[in-house]
Amino acid sequence: MAAKRKLAENPNSELIDFLHELADYEKNVSRMIHKYNAYRKAASSIAKIDHKIQSITDIKGLEGIGKKIAAKIEQYLSTGKIKKLETNRGDETGAAINQMTRVMGIGPAHANKLVHQEKIKSIDELRSHPKRDQLLNKTQLLGLNYLEEFEQKIPRDEIKQMEIILLREITAIDNQLRAEIVGSYRRGATASSDIDVLVTHPTVAKLPSLLHKIVETLTKQFHFITDTISVGDSKFMGVCQIDTSKLHRRIDIRVFPSEQYYCALLYFTGNDQLNRHMRIVAQEQGYKLNEYSIQKVGSTGTLSKPLPVTSERDIFDYLQMD
DNA sequence: GTCTA
DNA sequence: TACCATGCGCG
DNA sequence: TAGACCGCGCATGGTA
Numbered sequence: 027m028a029a030k031r032k033l034a035e036n037p038n039s040e041l042i043d044f045l046h047e048l049a050d051y052e053k054n055v056s057r058m059i060h061k062y063n064a065y066r067k068a069a070s071s072i073a074k075i076d077h078k079i080q081s082i083t084d085i086k087g088l089e090g091i092g093k094k095i096a097a098k099i100e101q102y103l104s105t106g107k108i109k110k111l112e113t114n115r116g117d118e119t120g121a122a123i124n125q126m127t128r129v130m131g132i133g134p135a136h137a138n139k140l141v142h143q144e145k146i147k148s149i150d151e152l153r154s155h156p157k158r159d160q161l162l163n164k165t166q167l168l169g170l171n172y173l174e175e176f177e178q179k180i181p182r183d184e185i186k187q188m189e190i191i192l193l194r195e196i197t198a199i200d201n202q203l204r205a206e207i208v209g210s211y212r213r214g215a216t217a218s219s220d221i222d223v224l225v226t227h228p229t230v231a232k233l234p235s236l237l238h239k240i241v242e243t244l245t246k247q248f249h250f251i252t253d254t255i256s257v258g259d260s261k262f263m264g265v266c267q268i269d270t271s272k273l274h275r276r277i278d279i280r281v282f283p284s285e286q287y288y289c290a291l292l293y294f295t296g297n298d299q300l301n302r303h304m305r306i307v308a309q310e311q312g313y314k315l316n317e318y319s320i321q322k323v324g325s326t327g328t329l330s331k332p333l334p335v336t337s338e339r340d341i342f343d344y345l346q347m348d
Numbered sequence: 349g350t351c352t353a
Numbered sequence: 354t355a356c357c358a359t360g361c362g363c364g
Numbered sequence: 365t366a367g368a369c370c371g372c373g374c375a376t377g378g379t380a
Contacts, residue, residue, distance in 0.1 A: 068349085133362085
């Protein structure tokens, strides 16, 4: 094979897209987050099937697929359409609400308000609205400003370049600092939707001021950070740019005390599915696992002190996992 | 919308 | 000013 | 058939 080939598309991708569209409508328009999750779960079950679904018997009994979704799939199989989806698509207001939620910081609640109260029907109308600056908060204005840029994936090579700068500058602030880029990048992805940085330092008391120092340095000295969305003692969320010829990117930086670092590393490397799986295994083995620690659960539900963890391996060992 | 107690 | 509820993004 | 469906840091806006 001469060049890297695009991964073969899932044989049921059209059906999966339909389910995602139904999911989005429930989340953004109906504001039923659990229905959203139900549709997503059904879609992910179907995504695991490696052949084209021919009949309803192919999916009956699959995890997350009950009566209603099965009926919709049946409709899709026989007519190529799903009534409910066609109805949703005919709802202009719903479509407008969905569009609004493309903007970072505009969720279902605010999107509904913009469309229902302000009668705003499109992103363009929002951009040119005379009261735009009163209708949106700081984060949402940033989100609107960078909307198209944030929708672009970040190539792995670009993150690699950022990694060099980040590690160099963070270490320059304090050579006891340790930092890693986690998320899909650490899982080896060829492109990511944002940059997620974890930082730790052996001296707990220093952590909050260190985060502020890191943010200040990367902002004022290097103009690497271009905007701050939020910043507290343990988490920064913002925008960065490797140089002015490149797009603006979403970046998060979190600091953890060293005893929590490896639980955080595991958690923020993900993915979601692995996290859920490990939480369940932990529970089965009599532990409680989260992004901060692993604790033993006593017979009465009492929690032990956080167990010592000095590597990700330690966590797998407690849980007897490979 | 689906699953479970 | 202090506190609280809500919205949002996130692996 | 009622209730769960992950939980947390930060911003914001409301209330006392």
